[in-house]
Amino acid sequence: MKLITTGTENFKEFIDKIYYYVDKTMLIDDVLSDKVMLYTSPRHFGKTLNMSMLYY
Numbered sequence: 001m002k003l004i005t006t007g008t009e010n011f012k013e014f015i016d017k018i019y020y021y022v023d024k025t026m027l028i029d030d031v032l033s034d035k036v037m038l039y040t041s042p043r044h045f046g047k048t049l050n051m052s053m054l055y056y
Contacts, residue, residue, distance in 0.1 A: 011052040
């Protein structure tokens with residue numbers, strides 16, 4: 001059974017513990033196509049998790 005989590009910032013933990021995850025892989029194309037990317041979204045909006053996803 002998949003779990004729902006909040007506050008998890010490590011993408012590897014999502015994969016290892018089988019959590020639900022909204023696929024944001026189209027973000028990779030946006031990040032790699034620009035020289036400078038500025039994220040101005042609210043707290044707990046997934047900024048750190050997205051950067052962890054790019055790392056892994």
